[in-house]
Amino acid sequence: MAEYEAVIGLEVHAELKTNSKIFCGCTTEFGGAPNTHVCPICLGMPGVLPVLNRNVVEYAIKAGLALNCEIAEFSKFDRKNYYYPDLPKNYQISQYDLPIAKNGYLEIEVDGQTKRIGITRLHMEEDAGKLIHQGDDIAEAEYSLVDYNRTGVPLIEIVSEPDLRSPVEARLYMEKLKAILQYCDVSDCKMQEGSLRCDANVSVRPKGSTEFGTKTEIKNLNSFKALQRALEYEIKRQIEILEDGGRIVQETRSWDESKGITITLRSKEEAHDYRYFPEPDLVPLVIDREWVERVRQTLPELPDARRRRLMEEYGLPAYDAMVITGSKALADYFDQCVEKFSDAKTVSNWIMGELLRLLNAHNLEVEDSPVKPEGLAELLALINKGTISGKIAKTVFEEMFETGKGAEEIVKEKGLVQITDEKVLAPIVDKVIEENPKSVEDYRNGKDRAFGFLVGQVMKATKGKANPQLVNKLLRERL
Amino acid sequence: MNLYELTAHELHELLQKKEVSSREITQSVLERIEEVDDSVKAYVTLTKEKALQQADKVDKSLASGETLGPLAGIPMGFKDNICTKGIKTTCSSKILENFVPPYNATVVERLEEAGAICLGKLNMDEFAMGSSNENSAFFPTRNPWDLDRVPGGSSGGAVAAVAADEAIYTLGSDTGGSIRQPASFCGVVGLKPTYGLVSRFGLVAFASSLDQIGPITKDVTDCALVLQAIAGHDPYDSTSANLPVPDYRQALVPDIKGLRLGIPREYFGEGLDAEVKEAVNQAISKLEELGACCEEVSLPHTEYALPAYYLIAPAEASSNLARYDGVKYGYRTEEAKDTVSMYMKTRREGFGPEVKRRIMLGTYALSSGYYDAYYLKALKVRTLIKRDFDRAFEKYDALIAPTSPTVAFKIGEKANDPLAMYLSDICTIPVNMAGLPAISIPCGFSQGLPVGLQIIGKPFDEVTILRVAYTFEQNTDYHRAKPALEVKR
Ligand SMILES: [Zn+2]
Numbered sequence: 006m007a008e009y010e011a012v013i014g015l016e017v018h019a020e021l022k023t024n025s026k027i028f029c030g031c032t033t034e035f036g037g038a039p040n041t042h043v044c045p046i047c048l049g050m051p052g053v054l055p056v057l058n059r060n061v062v063e064y065a066i067k068a069g070l071a072l073n074c075e076i077a078e079f080s081k082f083d084r085k086n087y088y089y090p091d092l093p094k095n096y097q098i099s100q101y102d103l104p105i106a107k108n109g110y111l112e113i114e115v116d117g118q119t120k121r122i123g124i125t126r127l128h129m130e131e132d133a134g135k136l137i138h139q140g141d142d143i144a145e146a147e148y149s150l151v152d153y154n155r156t157g158v159p160l161i162e163i164v165s166e167p168d169l170r171s172p173v174e175a176r177l178y179m180e181k182l183k184a185i186l187q188y189c190d191v192s193d194c195k196m197q198e199g200s201l202r203c204d205a206n207v208s209v210r211p212k213g214s215t216e217f218g219t220k221t222e223i224k225n226l227n228s229f230k231a232l233q234r235a236l237e238y239e240i241k242r243q244i245e246i247l248e249d250g251g252r253i254v255q256e257t258r259s260w261d262e263s264k265g266i267t268i269t270l271r272s273k274e275e276a277h278d279y280r281y282f283p284e285p286d287l288v289p290l291v292i293d294r295e296w297v298e299r300v301r302q303t304l305p306e307l308p309d310a311r312r313r314r315l316m317e318e319y320g321l322p323a324y325d326a327m328v329i330t331g332s333k334a335l336a337d338y339f340d341q342c343v344e345k346f347s348d349a350k351t352v353s354n355w356i357m358g359e360l361l362r363l364l365n366a367h368n369l370e371v372e373d374s375p376v377k378p379e380g381l382a383e384l385l386a387l388i389n390k391g392t393i394s395g396k397i398a399k400t401v402f403e404e405m406f407e408t409g410k411g412a413e414e415i416v417k418e419k420g421l422v423q424i425t426d427e428k429v430l431a432p433i434v435d436k437v438i439e440e441n442p443k444s445v446e447d448y449r450n451g452k453d454r455a456f457g458f459l460v461g462q463v464m465k466a467t468k469g470k471a472n473p474q475l476v477n478k479l480l481r482e483r484l
Numbered sequence: 485m486n487l488y489e490l491t492a493h494e495l496h497e498l499l500q501k502k503e504v505s506s507r508e509i510t511q512s513v514l515e516r517i518e519e520v521d522d523s524v525k526a527y528v529t530l531t532k533e534k535a536l537q538q539a540d541k542v543d544k545s546l547a548s549g550e551t552l553g554p555l556a557g558i559p560m561g562f563k564d565n566i567c568t569k570g571i572k573t574t575c576s577s578k579i580l581e582n583f584v585p586p587y588n589a590t591v592v593e594r595l596e597e598a599g600a601i602c603l604g605k606l607n608m609d610e611f612a613m614g615s616s617n618e619n620s621a622f623f624p625t626r627n628p629w630d631l632d633r634v635p636g637g638s639s640g641g642a643v644a645a646v647a648a649d650e651a652i653y654t655l656g657s658d659t660g661g662s663i664r665q666p667a668s669f670c671g672v673v674g675l676k677p678t679y680g681l682v683s684r685f686g687l688v689a690f691a692s693s694l695d696q697i698g699p700i701t702k703d704v705t706d707c708a709l710v711l712q713a714i715a716g717h718d719p720y721d722s723t724s725a726n727l728p729v730p731d732y733r734q735a736l737v738p739d740i741k742g743l744r745l746g747i748p749r750e751y752f753g754e755g756l757d758a759e760v761k762e763a764v765n766q767a768i769s770k771l772e773e774l775g776a777c778c779e780e781v782s783l784p785h786t787e788y789a790l791p792a793y794y795l796i797a798p799a800e801a802s803s804n805l806a807r808y809d810g811v812k813y814g815y816r817t818e819e820a821k822d823t824v825s826m827y828m829k830t831r832r833e834g835f836g837p838e839v840k841r842r843i844m845l846g847t848y849a850l851s852s853g854y855y856d857a858y859y860l861k862a863l864k865v866r867t868l869i870k871r872d873f874d875r876a877f878e879k880y881d882a883l884i885a886p887t888s889p890t891v892a893f894k895i896g897e898k899a900n901d902p903l904a905m906y907l908s909d910i911c912t913i914p915v916n917m918a919g920l921p922a923i924s925i926p927c928g929f930s931q932g933l934p935v936g937l938q939i940i941g942k943p944f945d946e947v948t949i950l951r952v953a954y955t956f957e958q959n960t961d962y963h964r965a966k967p968a969l970e971v972k973r
Pocket of ligand 1: 042
């Protein structure tokens with residue numbers, strides 16, 4: 006099977022975080038009782054007309070620039086016609102042949118190499134609503150309810166070139182894209198809330214071939230894990246078909262997370278004919294260059310630049326810099342922490358270790374971390390001063406995470422201050438020696454491991470509070 | 485003289501002099517409706533109570549010494565595709581039979597602001613598709629000049645109401661001639677403004693790039709007054725032009741000396757009824773006599789306007805009408821086992837045959853594989869038609885043509901021949917394709933039925949066509965002629 010290679014292109018939808026919808030003044034806030042964030046315009050009632058929200062254009066320009074795209078001087082909206090109950094007008098206002106941005110790229114790191122992935126186009130469109138099926142699944146539902154709160158929330162669709170060659174590359178691309186959109190503050194990219202979604206086009210071909218194989222499209226992949234697993238499955242499925250002498254059918258498939266397989270959604274024959282045509286209710290969009298330049302001035306430091314800065318300014322290893330800059334929130338966390346505690350590598354270790362571990366365990370975003378950068382800095386300062394040991398610090402950090410209390414407060418409350426006083430520690434060391442004659446003897450007979458055991462016993466007796474260097478010193482003196 | 489027979493500007497004077505009250509005027513028109521609407525059938529919905537309340541409000545401000553705007557206290561009506569808050573807006577379709585919009589169209593807002601009295605909603609061809617008013621899902625409206633004939637379409641109800649004095653003026657919509665052709669058939673004044681001059685917000689869309697709301701009045705003066713009230717930029721319609729609105733009363737100058745008028749040869753060809761042609765030619769002689777310089781001009785792509793229109797308008801309509809699916813409002817089929825069959829049955833039962841015909845035409849024209857051959861080609865034709873006009877307007881101040889090739893035809897005469905029906909808009913459609921303003925005014929009679937004269941202007945130059953129309957009107961009597969309607973007592 007090694008003689009095949011995959012060809013993957015992604016279509017990513019990101020909800021823009023403007024305050025109001027793309028064609029009306031309704032709020033874009035997530036949640037809210039069903040059908041409360043709506044008005045006649047986003048409901049597409051008879052006679053109403055869309056009016057383009059200028060902020061949406063601004064956000065799209067910003068995202069386009071961050072992805073190294075050309076921003077069109079002349080762009081327009083089109084109607085994409087299809088029937089679905091969550092689409093109030095039964096057409097979606099989108100952009101077809103004249104998108105706002107095109108011909109861009111982003112870069113990913115694959116096996117230490119930088120790989121450039123082309124971005125074909127970026128366009129604006131309106132989101133649809135949500136169907137809530139009253140039953141176990143769509144086929145069994147007795148009836149369905151529609152919530153139009155999300156209808157008209159602005160989206161950008163970003164279409165990549167088929168430059169990706171593996172599921173891992175696809176995931177890296179998606180992660181980088183998410184980071185870039187978050188860095189420019191145009192989308193919060195919350196995949197669990199559906200504000201970042203992905204469709205994947207995939208085909209396989211014999212390695213070395215320049216022709217494309219027949220592709221399938223996998224719809225609605227809503228996590229990085231789903232993206233990677235679905236692609237792995239689909240590539241394997243396609244290769245097996247070809248190995249068996251079969252042919253790939255061009256179709257749209259969906260990913261069944263629980264079964265871990267992709268299944269046919271519709272075939273090419275049933276494919277939609279969207280009957281695109283220019284949206285007559287909106288005037289064409291003419292974007293003056295001055296506007297584009299003004300937006301360019303507002304672009305923040307993007308992930309790649311920031312990664313380079315962390316390496317140069319703080320001497321962080323490449324791996325650390327990549328993880329830290331993988332999300333803007335994480336990089337901001339790092340910067341704020343380093344401002345208060347200048348040992349960057351220690352900060353990076355704690356962020357990549359304890360912080361991410363606890364965030365994952367609690368399913369939290371960095372922004373929602375109960376321990377703020379100042380809190381972590383305070384904790385690290387306590388270790389530095391020798392007030393607590395590194396080991397105790399981990400317990401303290403967990404406690405900070407659970408309770409939201411400060412490091413010093415917890416250390417004081419629980420009496421976790423490190424024992425650095427010889428007078429306090431000496432009797433405990435003596436007691437451990439007295440109670441473990443066998444180990445003492447072993448040590449004296451040259452078994453180094455016995456020394457470690459004795460240190461452990463002291464630590465245990467002090468609940469880990471003993472200063473390790475001091476324990477070592479006292480033990481050696483006595484043995 | 486009955487109050488209902490007067491024009492808005494005449495009534496305004498009486499009101500301002502406190503010789504009559506708005507309640508009296510409104511009651512007069514309501515009684516007139518009572519008398520004749522059983523035979524004309526112009527109204528789909530009457531809002532009598534609301535009208536009287538509004539009239540009392542105007543009377544109160546008049547009594548308190550306020551100066552009234554020119555339309556304050558004057559009763560009028562809206563074509564039933566113009567959304568009125570709290571009042572049914574049906575588009576004369578079963579699918580919207582019970583639809584009550586929670587919002588007003590911008591034109592409704594503006595007229596309410598101006599103190600207009602709304603009498604109700606007027607019958608039309610379903611979703612404004614038709615040229616005879618026979619496509620209403622409820623009942624056909626009749627031509628007040630001859631009850632066996634159609635009033636024209638699709639603003640037939642709005643036009644018949646004015647012709648029969650069942651409203652002092654009305655607002656209609658014009659997609660391919662839907663104000664001008666019925667105005668011509670019923671002997672009243674109908675104006676299709678420049679695309680973008682009047683907000684379309686709240687006008688239930690038929691073909692968005694062609695639709696335009698306009699006034700239907702008894703004379704040109706009223707037409708200017710109503711246009712003044714409804715024109716101008718609307719932030720809720722991004723296709724509405726952000727330009728200053730001229731003072732249309734300035735256009736009411738009875739003088740056209742030195743104006744250059746083009747007579748497009750292609751509008752006088754085959755299919756033009758001889759008597760209609762004669763009436764229009766006499767009108768042209770009259771304009772020359774009044775000092776205009778009339779010359780023949782060619783608009784070579786005119787013959788392609790109709791086929792291109794019947795691709796573009798249905799294409800947009802097929803998309804605009806997709807929202808009527810039974811999911812959110814309006815009619816829903818009684819029983820359906822799943823979403824798709826609910827869609828299909830709702831739309832099959834809710835739409836009439838002409839609407840279905842155009843949805844199918846439009847769906848076909850936009851479908852992949854045919855788009856380039858039909859829709860795209862039609863757009864190119866549209867550009868050529870626009871260029872014809874641009875060229876003509878380099879030389880002429882306005883163009884003069886018949887509004888309709890014939891006078892009003894008999895009910896049922898063309899009902900089963902869609903192509904023959906489509907031909908009745910042949911003189912009006914190019915104007916919509918080019919987005920130009922055009923007015924139809926009465927200019928004569930044939931077989932005892934009114935003939936309309938069409939005056940086409942440059943974009944946003946309503947002032948010139950109103951001036952030509954006003955001058956013609958001031959020097960003729962056609963606009964004073966009234967149909968002899970038998971009154972039920
Ligand atoms: Zn809204």
